[in-house]
Amino acid sequence: MPNNSPLAALQARVAAVNDVLNAISVLTWDSRTMMPAGGAQTRGLQISTLTGLALELLLSPLTEAALAAAEQAVQELAPDALERSMVAQVQQAVAHHRRIPASLTQERAALRTVAQAAWIEARARSDFTLFAPHLEKTVALARRYADCAGWREHPYDAMVALYEPGETASSLKQLFATLRQGLLPLLAAAQAQPPRRRDFLFRDFPEAEQRSFGLALAEKLGFDLQRGRLDTTVHPFEVSFTREDVRITTRYRRDYLPASMFGTAHETGHALYEQGVDPAYTRSVFATDLIGLYAVGGTSFGAHESQSRLWENHVVRSRDFWRLHFTELQSHFPEQLADVTPDEFYAAVTHAEPGFIRVEADELSYDLHVMLRVDIECALMDGSLPVADLPGAWNAAIQRDLGLTVPNDAQGVLQDVHWSTGYIGSFPSYTIGNVMAAQLMAALQAQDSTLAPAIQSGHYAPLKAALGQAIWQHGRRFGREELLARSTGRGLDPAPYLAYLQTKYSPGTAHQ
Ligand code: ZN
Numbered sequence: 001m002p003n004n005s006p007l008a009a010l011q012a013r014v015a016a017v018n019d020v021l022n023a024i025s026v027l028t029w030d031s032r033t034m035m036p037a038g039g040a041q042t043r044g045l046q047i048s049t050l051t052g053l054a055l056e057l058l059l060s061p062l063t064e065a066a067l068a069a070a071e072q073a074v075q076e077l078a079p080d081a082l083e084r085s086m087v088a089q090v091q092q093a094v095a096h097h098r099r100i101p102a103s104l105t106q107e108r109a110a111l112r113t114v115a116q117a118a119w120i121e122a123r124a125r126s127d128f129t130l131f132a133p134h135l136e137k138t139v140a141l142a143r144r145y146a147d148c149a150g151w152r153e154h155p156y157d158a159m160v161a162l163y164e165p166g167e168t169a170s171s172l173k174q175l176f177a178t179l180r181q182g183l184l185p186l187l188a189a190a191q192a193q194p195p196r197r198r199d200f201l202f203r204d205f206p207e208a209e210q211r212s213f214g215l216a217l218a219e220k221l222g223f224d225l226q227r228g229r230l231d232t233t234v235h236p237f238e239v240s241f242t243r244e245d246v247r248i249t250t251r252y253r254r255d256y257l258p259a260s261m262f263g264t265a266h267e268t269g270h271a272l273y274e275q276g277v278d279p280a281y282t283r284s285v286f287a288t289d290l291i292g293l294y295a296v297g298g299t300s301f302g303a304h305e306s307q308s309r310l311w312e313n314h315v316v317r318s319r320d321f322w323r324l325h326f327t328e329l330q331s332h333f334p335e336q337l338a339d340v341t342p343d344e345f346y347a348a349v350t351h352a353e354p355g356f357i358r359v360e361a362d363e364l365s366y367d368l369h370v371m372l373r374v375d376i377e378c379a380l381m382d383g384s385l386p387v388a389d390l391p392g393a394w395n396a397a398i399q400r401d402l403g404l405t406v407p408n409d410a411q412g413v414l415q416d417v418h419w420s421t422g423y424i425g426s427f428p429s430y431t432i433g434n435v436m437a438a439q440l441m442a443a444l445q446a447q448d449s450t451l452a453p454a455i456q457s458g459h460y461a462p463l464k465a466a467l468g469q470a471i472w473q474h475g476r477r478f479g480r481e482e483l484l485a486r487s488t489g490r491g492l493d494p495a496p497y498l499a500y501l502q503t504k505y506s507p508g509t510a511h512q
Contacts, residue, residue, distance in 0.1 A: 006069035093290030119420030159425025238270035269311035276472025305433025
């Protein structure tokens with residue numbers, strides 16, 4: 001990073017913001033892993049105070065002076081110089097936060113705690129009406145936020161920009177139409193296949209053994225435990241406090257083996273990204289989301305999700321992986337898996353059958369869950385769908401896309417936490433991650449013919465190195481589309497994803 005003085009001064013300001021944001025991440029990690037329930041109220045206040053402090057640091061006259069001096073200092077540099085990019089990113093964040101009134105940010109933050117508590121109760125009682133008034137406020141505030149942040153075609157565009165810069169309601173519509181066309185016939189064909197054996201997934205799997213297998217799995221994929229940890233939580237997540245300390249979490253279900261196993265593989269993918277960011281970017285703008293006020297090395301939610309889905313689905317949920325490693329799993333659970341072959345295990349964990357719950361969905365129906373949420377979010381943001389009509393719209397979409405009748409709100413419109421925490425606009429990133437994962441995998445294997453054989457024989461270091469070079473090392477230096485263009489020669493393209501699903505899930509391929 002720059003060490004001449006105007007740029008160093010700006011870097012010092014950004015580093016201070018990054019430190020505060022990382023402190024928030026530690027408090028958040030603790031609140032989701034270790035903290036007793038009683039700590040929630042005051043923890044919320046602590047995080048809110050620190051968020052205010054981060055914003056104060058970013059918008060202070062000192063930062064403003066440092067930014068003005070740095071702008072001068074980079075004028076002579078080449079257009080693609082690192083220092084120019086650093087200054088531009090700080091400028092953009094400062095301009096963004098100046099457009100949003102502090103009172104609106106505070107109102108949104110305050111509503112979050114109340115709305116989430118209401119959502120927890122509404123979901124427990126499966127009663128949408130308990131959550132509806134809070135969602136109405138959340139949507140009203142999001143619409144005000146969108147108007148302040150600015151949008152051209154659709155108010156949703158301002159929300160998506162927080163997670164997936166460059167995407168809009170209309171670009172997503174196009175992407176989703178292509179995916180839907182490819183996915184629906186694949187799903188129908190998969191459902192017409194004879195049933196597979198899955199009984200053994202639901203046997204008794206003690207948590208300690210699941211954990212030791214999960215840790216070994218994370219290490220096998222390349223997770224550095226000198227710079228990371230695996231802990232237990234209710235809703236699995238990954239968080240980094242700089243690249244030198246990256247935490248992953250999982251949840252163990254004693255009566256269902258895949259949940260923690262694939263969950264751990266997923267979070268490991270996120271962790272590898274964070275551990276792989278160039279050390280020179282530590283505490284810099286390239287490891288800080290100054291707009292979302294979050295210390296993170298990944299460049300967008302979708303890019304992050306591409307890494308988790310790649311390791312979870314392309315590597316671990318593959319026939320090769322289980323042919324190689326099933327005996328290791330068996331050694332942890334010799335009785336439970338005594339009567340199972342690697343191919344039976346693979347067939348069971350790639351069983352495609354639509355269900356009500358997004359987080360439990362198979363690869364073929366997962367994106368349909370995402371798409372219906374995005375349709376609903378767009379309609380809420382432009383006012384064409386009143387909150388009161390939401391359960392009806394939800395149930396109709398599940399019936400149309402998955403052929404299922406939603407039995408109650410808990411398994412329907414109340415299942416996800418996102419809307420209660422004000423996260424409107426983040427759902428598209430899940431599907432973008434799926435698309436990007438397949439595109440990267442196809443391109444990297446085409447560029448290096450030794451990569452696929454290495455993965456097939458259980459050597460994951462070459463894949464780790466290739467992803468590190470293409471994606472991880474760059475941190476937030478480039479946006480998602482630029483990263484894709486540099487590593488695959490084009491922007492986001494759904495074709496490799498549909499080809500991957502076609503190969504993996506077409507009838508006849510399951511028992512080759
Ligand atoms: Zn994820």
